[in-house]
Amino acid sequence: xxxxxxxxxxxxxxxxxxxxxxxxxxxxxxxxxxxxxxxxxxxxxxxxxxxxxxxxxxxxxxxxxxxxxxxxxxxxxxxxxxxxxxxxxxxxxxxxxxxxxxxxxxxxxxxxxxxxxxxxxxxxxxxxxxxxxxxxxxxxxxxxxxxxxxxxxxxxxxxxxxxxxxxxxxxxxxxxxxxxxxxxxxxxxxxxxxxxxxxxxxxxxxxxxxxxxxxxxxxxxxxxxxxxxxxxxxxxxxxxxxxxxxxxxxxxxxxxxxxxxxxxxxxxxxxxxxxxxxxxxxxxxxxxxxxxxxxxxxxxxxxxxxxxxxxxxxxxx
Amino acid sequence: xxxxxxxxxxxxxxxxxxxxxxxxxxxxxxxxxxxxxxxxxxxxxxxxxxxxxxxxxxxxxxxxxxxxxxxxxxxxxxxxxxxxxxxxxxxxxxxxxxxxxxxxxxxxxxxxxxxxxxxxxxxxxxxxxxxxxxxxxxxxxxxxxxxxxxxxxxxxxxxxxxxxxxxxxxxxxxxxxxxxxxxxxxxxxxxxxxxxxxxxxxxxxxxxxxxxxxxxxxxxxxxxxxxxxxxxxxxxxxxxxxxxxxxxxxxxxxxxxxxxxx
Numbered sequence: 374x375x376x377x378x379x380x381x382x383x384x385x386x387x388x389x390x391x392x393x394x395x396x397x398x399x400x401x402x403x404x405x406x407x408x409x410x411x412x413x414x415x416x417x418x419x420x421x422x423x424x425x426x427x428x429x430x431x432x433x434x435x436x437x438x439x440x441x442x443x444x445x446x447x448x449x450x451x452x453x454x455x456x457x458x459x460x461x462x463x464x465x466x467x468x469x470x471x472x473x474x475x476x477x478x479x480x481x482x483x484x485x486x487x488x489x490x491x492x493x494x495x496x497x498x499x500x501x502x503x504x505x506x507x508x509x510x511x512x513x514x515x516x517x518x519x520x521x522x523x524x525x526x527x528x529x530x531x532x533x534x535x536x537x538x539x540x541x542x543x544x545x546x547x548x549x550x551x552x553x554x555x556x557x558x559x560x561x562x563x564x565x566x567x568x569x570x571x572x573x574x575x576x577x578x579x580x581x582x583x584x585x586x587x588x589x590x591x592x593x594x595x596x597x598x599x600x601x602x603x604x605x606x607x608x609x610x611x612x613x614x615x616x617x618x619x620x621x622x623x624x625x626x627x628x629x630x631x632x633x634x635x636x637x638x639x640x641x642x643x644x645x646x647x648x649x650x651x652x653x654x655x656x657x658x659x660x661x662x663x664x665x666x667x668x669x670x671x672x673x674x675x676x677x678x679x680x681x682x683x684x685x686x687x688x689x690x
Numbered sequence: 691x692x693x694x695x696x697x698x699x700x701x702x703x704x705x706x707x708x709x710x711x712x713x714x715x716x717x718x719x720x721x722x723x724x725x726x727x728x729x730x731x732x733x734x735x736x737x738x739x740x741x742x743x744x745x746x747x748x749x750x751x752x753x754x755x756x757x758x759x760x761x762x763x764x765x766x767x768x769x770x771x772x773x774x775x776x777x778x779x780x781x782x783x784x785x786x787x788x789x790x791x792x793x794x795x796x797x798x799x800x801x802x803x804x805x806x807x808x809x810x811x812x813x814x815x816x817x818x819x820x821x822x823x824x825x826x827x828x829x830x831x832x833x834x835x836x837x838x839x840x841x842x843x844x845x846x847x848x849x850x851x852x853x854x855x856x857x858x859x860x861x862x863x864x865x866x867x868x869x870x871x872x873x874x875x876x877x878x879x880x881x882x883x884x885x886x887x888x889x890x891x892x893x894x895x896x897x898x899x900x901x902x903x904x905x906x907x908x909x910x911x912x913x914x915x916x917x918x919x920x921x922x923x924x925x926x927x928x929x930x931x932x933x934x935x936x937x938x939x940x941x942x943x944x945x946x947x948x949x950x951x952x
Contacts, residue, residue, distance in 0.1 A: 552821075560812050560819045560827065567809045570798040577758065577796075578870050579784035579813035 390547060397539040406607075409539045411647055412546045413603045415640030418627035419553060420596030425625065426634030427557055428589045429569030430484075433621045434476055434492030437499040438594035440616030441468040442601020444503065447516045447611040456521035462602050469598020470591060472499060477590035481583050484572075493618055500616040515612035518605075533606070542603050546640075549596055554636055556592070565589055630672055632679025641680050710769075711736045711904050712757070712788075712874055717766035719752050719928075726752040728928040729766065734874070739896075739905045741919035743912075743939075745948065748925040750908045751793065754876055757906075758790045759783040771873060784813070789872035791863040793879045793908075799852035803843055806851050806862055808834035810869035837869035841895060857888035861895065868899065875899070877907040881914055893918060916940070 393412075397405045417439050424430045445468030446461040453460055480491040503510045510516065523537060524530035531537065556562050564585050567575045576582045605611060614620075623646070624639075631642025649668065653661035676683045713733040719726045727749045734740050742750050755761040757768060759780035767776045775783055798806050811833040812824070825831065838844045841861040846854060851862060860880060867875055880896065881889040893914055896905065900918075909915045915922060916936045924931040924945050932942045939945055 555823070556820050558823050558825075559821060560816045560824045560830075562820075563805070563809055563812065563824050564817055567798055567801070570800055571796065574796050574798065574866075575809070576780045577784060577790060578810040578866060579781050580817060581779070581781045585817075 393543055394540065397536045402535065405535060405539060407647070407651070409542050409607055411644045412542050412640070413600050413607060414623075414627065414643040414647065416546045416549055416603065417597055417600035418624050418631070418639030418643045419550065419636050420593050420600060421624050422628055422633060422636055422639045423553065423557070423565070423589055423593040423596070425628050426636075426638075427562065427569060428565040428586060429572075430481075430586065430589070431489045431625065432492045432590070432593065433489050433618060433625065434480075434496035435593075435597050435624045436616050436618055436620035437476065437492075437496035438469045438473050438597035439601040439604070439620060439624075440496075440499065440503065440611075440613075441472045442466070442598030443605045443611045443615055444510060444516075444601075445469060445598065446602040446605035447518055450518040450521060450605070451516065456519060457526075458521040458524055458606075459526070461521055461605065462599075465602035465605065466595060466598050469601060470595050473591045473594020473598070474587075476594070477587040481586040481590060493621065496616065496618055496621060500613060500618070503616050504613040510613070511611070513613065515610055517610045520606055520609055538607065542607065545599065545603060549599060550636060550640075553596065557636065561585070561588075626669065628679075630669065630679055632681035632683075635679075635681045638679050638681035645680060710734060711738075711771060712906075713769045714756075715767040715769070717753075717756060717768065718764050719749075719756060719761060720764045726928050727756070727763070730925075730928070730930055732923060732930065734904060734906060737904055739900050739907065739918055739920050741915040741922045742906065742908050742925060743910075743915055743922060744925035744931075747927075749928040750925055751878065752928075753925065754790065754878055754906075754908060757783075757876060758788060784870055784872075787871075787873035788876065789867035789870045789874070790876040791860075791867045791878060791880060793882055795856075795859045795863060797851045797859060797862055797866065799850070801851060802847065803838060803849050803851050803854065803862060803865075804831075804834055804847040807837040807865050807869040810834070810866045811837065811871075813870060833871075834869055837865045840868055840899060841865040842891070857884050857892070860884060860888075861892060864892075864895065864899075872903070874904045874906060877905065877909075879908055879910060881909065881911055889914065 396408055400408065417435060421432055421435045424432045442465040445465035449460040449464035450456040476492060476495045480488050480495065483491055504512060506512070520533050522530045522532050523541060533541070564575065564580055568582055568585060572582055604615070627642035627646055628639045629642070630645055631640065632638030650661065650665055653664050657664060710733040714730055717727055717730040717732070730753065742753065744750055752761065756763050759778050759782065762777045767774055769775065770786060770788060773786070775786060778786070798809070808830060811830045812827070816827055816830065835844060835847065838847055841864050843858060843862060843865060846858065851859065854862060860882070864877065864880060877896065881892050884892060889911065896907070896918055907915070907918065919936060921934065922936055922939045923933045924939060926948050931948065932939060932945050934942065
């Protein structure tokens with residue numbers, strides 16, 4: 374990146390960050406919640422971009438990692454009293470990472486469509502387990518729990534007001550973005566991109582490609598789990614619907630709409646998709662999905678690089 | 691006399707000499723009913739430039755694929771630098787010090803020329819660093835630039851590899867292989883599809899890098915082979931037909947019969 378582009382990038386970053394920080398002060402309650410939710414779905418989509426955009430592996434299993442983040446947090450919040458934010462985070466991340474390690478071990482031996490199908494099947498297995506294991510997971514009804522205070526033991530404890538929750542989510546998402554961005558620029562990230570460009574050649578110059586892919590899936594699953602924990606904090610319930618593969622499909626759509634391989638693109642894609650759905654469902658009730666589908670098809674045809682790719686080209690001209 | 695002969699036979703065939711950088715022992719590859727390589731015993735010494743020639747289907751590419759771990763031999767052994775590498779994975783073999791350039795250009799087309807050699811140089815270490823920017827590793831970038839310099843592409847470092855000419859991409863192939871700092875470089879038809887001028891330049895390039903490297907080269911262009919190689923191995927139907935210096939090969943009646951005359 375040239376100096377000028379770096380300046381433009383960080384200026385844009387600061388402006389958007391400032392807007393997101395101030396947003397809950399001016400937005401009505403409904404839209405504040407909506408914005409927080411966009412950030413959470415954006416983080417989920419961004420985590421999957423590590424695989425789709427950077428390694429060239431399309432995962433249809435992100436609902437499993439997301440869902441296990443939710444259920445992991447729920448388990449900690451329901452079993453430990455008083456509920457602890459740190460434990461919820463830890464438990465959600467461990468659950469998601471364990472699931473990701475399991476899925477990664479089996480799926481990374483396969484490529485392309487076979488990888489996608491394997492991740493989908495594994496996520497459906499998790500769905501069935503969660504759906505049927507009623508004593509532990511609440512089955513179809515899911516689980517409800519209360520929100521823990523924003524606390525670091527021994528330092529401070531603060532009740533989550535709506536605004537603080539938004540800022541907490543924003544902080545986690547922004548830190549995750551910076552971390553993931555750095556990872557994609559690291560030697561490790563460059564290997565992932567090399568695998569995307571030419572897997573056989575990457576192996577031939579000395580990289581154990583399967584191990585890199587495994588770590589990529591685990592990293593991706595970990596951040597998806599983090600999104601799950603945030604979702605649990607925001608909505609205070611866990612439901613098997615979040616583990617269902619439709620969620621994984623939406624995550625892939627967020628990526629494609631926003632622009633893969635950009636990290637920010639998937640967040641933009643999530644925002645666009647959720648706003649579109651919200652807007653259209655007000656006018657067309659249950660038929661809104663037809664229009665969402667049509668718009669999606671049109672975007673894939675006319676904006677194959679996604680909204681961000683389009684914006685970039687437009688800015689460069 | 692006969693005992694001495696017997697010893698020599700054992701020394702030459704069953705026990706590869708310790709000095710050989712690379713040796714194969716009864717290397718055999720079967721694809722179903724087809725025997726692509728049949729009990730190939732082959733050795734390359736340190737610092738040698740060895741050419742492998744043979745008609746299409748002689749088993750040259752199969753042989754390269756075995757050496758670099760792409761194919762697992764049906765039987766037999768491959769030893770490299772004193773270690774048995776039979777059936778090792780391509781990435782392990784690369785880390786052991788065998789590099790390869792491909793007959794059909796095999797690069798990262800959407801990365802810059804420099805990134806192509808940088809990722810190769812990085813594989814020797816630092817591949818798992820997660821939180822440092824890749825540009826912070828100056829040593830790797832310098833190695834990558836040296837590799838580009840060696841193949842005459844230093845001036846095109848920032849260019850997308852896809853935008854290079856065919857000849858330049860062929861040389862980038864060699865540059866990527868060099869960036870892994872190999873002991874043995876396997877070149878699979880490095881001058882394929884090149885103009886006469888480009889072929890000449892690439893030959894000069896191979897001659898230059900051969901000063902510090904052992905090179906194994908598969909080539910169709912007889913002039914290239916005769917000028918570059920110190921020794922030539924002729925493969926025919928998966929077996930070694932002849933081995934010797936270029937002039938010996940040129941005069942070998944069996945080679946003339948199956949290969950050079952056709």
